[in-house]
Amino acid sequence: MITAQISLFAFYAARAILYLLFIISFFTVAFFIERLFYYRRTLVRDEGRLHAALAAAKDRAAILTALASVRGEEARIVADALNEAPDTGEAFRELVNARLITARQQWERFTDFLGTVGSNAPFVGLLGTVLGIMKSFADLAVATKGGPQAVMSGISEALIATAVGLGVAIPAIIFFNFCKGRIRRSAALVEALTARIVGTLSPRSLQK
Secondary structure, eight states, X not given: OHHHHHHHHHHHHHHHHHHHHHHHHHHHXXXXXXXXXXXXXXXXXXXXXXXXXXXXXXXXXXXXXXXXTSOSHHHHHHHHHHHTOOSSHHHHHXXXXXXXXXXXXXXXXXXXXXXXXXXXXHHHHHHHHXXXXXXXXXXXXXXXXXXXXXXXXXXXXXXXXXXXXHHHXXXXXXXXHHHHHHHHHHHXXXXXXXXXXXXXXXXXXXXX
């Protein structure tokens, strides 16, 4: 009786894990596509043009004009900090960092989910495989015919869960690394813009 209950539990649990993995895979792809469109819409796409415009700017007004000429949140972060008229270059850096911290929270949206899926989906799939194997041996214990063939057939089906788990995890890791790389690139751009402006303007020129 207990063996039959174990078989029934393992059957439904293994199926539930497969459905869970398929649902997770859907959200993984959906979140990554959302991030792609978000980065394309909000972050600087022509960094060379922005650096060239800033290189030609020699005063505060020209720098603000150069920052406004390129659409992107990185330029807006630096421009907003400069508009607060900081007293020193260090104060300007602190203003930029404060805005960058807030901006990164938006840039990193859904990335924790992608990283978690990439790290744990294989283990979820392995759990499904273990449950499938449990079902196979429980069925063997009560089977009157079929023998090892029935067990091997059940184990081959159980291994599908591991394959699905890996199939979900590998793209999730790729998506996670892409997002993290894009965020690091934008953060580095903000730092580069800040350093260029501090090196161009005197403390007095930072003010309005």
